[in-house]
């Protein structure tokens with residue numbers, strides 16, 4: 017039997033993931049619920065003004081919305097009627113009390129667990145989609161199953177909840193492709209009979225389009241830790257190549273050449289070796305900090321320091337960008353017009369959470385630079401993120417944004433930036449005209465020929 021699904025949390029994870037699950041499981045009803053009415057309205061908007069930008073997402077939603085995919089704020093009804101509940105709510109870094117600045121803030125997650133318990137009418141499989149600290153599923157299990165045998169009823173009278181961990185490995189910007197062709201799907205569950213059956217039910221959902229060999233099953237805690245470890249490894253690669261980039265700048269080597277040859281080593285592999293402004297996005301920093309907190313909690317202080325170094329290196333990279341610009345632009349940025357091309361944390365997304373461009377903008381503001389920001393998808397988020405800074409201009413058109421600028425700093429590798437008319441940009445700028453390509457995505461030689469003073473990462 018095809019069991020119905022509800023997902024609590026209609027964000028970057030819940031929306032795209034459930035759209036693809038609905039697409040590939042036409043026999044199941046999939047409902048995505050959220051407390052944020054505006055978000056739900058946008059998921060339901062007739063002109064597909066979706067709250068998340070991802071290549072291909074609109075097309076998938078258009079194919080399934082109203083067929084077997086529904087977006088709603090009626091959490092009670094959705095939970096009561098479904099068999100399987102995915103939880104994809106946000107788990108940001110906690111900014112208060114114990115573990116502030118490191119641990120996960122689990123308030124949204126716990127509120128959700130209590131909602132599920134309140135509204136559930138029958139047994140349910142509850143699947144963690146959010147990235148959570150190790151052993152959170154056990155806590156969820158404790159909240160959900162608390163009254164079985166201890167409340168007014170006898171053992172087994174209340175609904176039974178089986179908690180699984182199914183962390184999501186998609187990357188923003190390629191979410192739909194990653195969901196359609198995942199490297200792997202991971203499902204962690206308890207090893208008793210109910211647990212094994214629940215895992216098999218979860219496997220069935222993905223087996224509708226993913227080869228069985230790629231659907232890996234394990235215990236719940238290992239699944240939770242795997243997600244944190246995978247993100248920590250990815251973040252560590254970015255910080256490692258950025259550490260080499262600084263050394264390249266100091267010694268005259270070229271980081272792209274170094275990375276290319278390192279990547280030929282099959283033990284290392286060629287992906288995620290691109291030097292740049294540092295990692296951003298809602299996950300890497302939060303998940304590495306979470307790992308640091310877990311290591312500290314278990315007394316593994318050297319391991320905690322090791323992973324903390326990955327974060328420190330990342331922050332240093334953004335400081336280095338502004339210091340270098342400052343030095344090259346004659347030790348003052350005050351009243352100079354600096355245009356940031358790109359504000360999203362990576363191409364093909366409007367997401368600006370933890371974007372390196374945000375840090376750079378703030379450091380430039382400290383130097384009293386006049387900042388203009390251009391981005392094809394992220395200007396609304398940029399305005400919200402930097403609302404406390406006065407005088408920033410937000411200009412969608414790149415040529416207009418660069419007009420009169422002393423420097424253009426490419427912060428996001430939007431695909432069309434290399435093919436902009438850089439001669440036209442140069443002509444409109446104040447001289448000497450600087451371009452700092454923090455993504456190493458532009459044609460450096462052509463820019464030099466045009467007359468720009470060119471700065472790159474790791475060169």
Ligand SMILES: NC(=O)c1ccc[n+]([C@@H]2O[C@H](COP(=O)([O-])OP(=O)(O)OC[C@H]3O[C@@H](n4cnc5c(N)ncnc54)[C@H](O)[C@@H]3O)[C@@H](O)[C@H]2O)c1
Nearest residue numbers: 025026027028029050051052104105106107124146147184
């Ligand atoms: N964004 C990514 O690329 C990515 C990738 C893998 C894993 N994750 C993980 O997925 C989780 C969600 O991330 P996201 O980027 O989708 O976050 P998000 O902030 O975009 O979405 C979370 C949604 O949950 C809703 N919500 C919070 N509490 C709720 C409640 N009690 N009831 C109903 N809805 C509630 C919020 O209103 C919000 O719309 C996080 O744990 C994150 O670490 C994210």
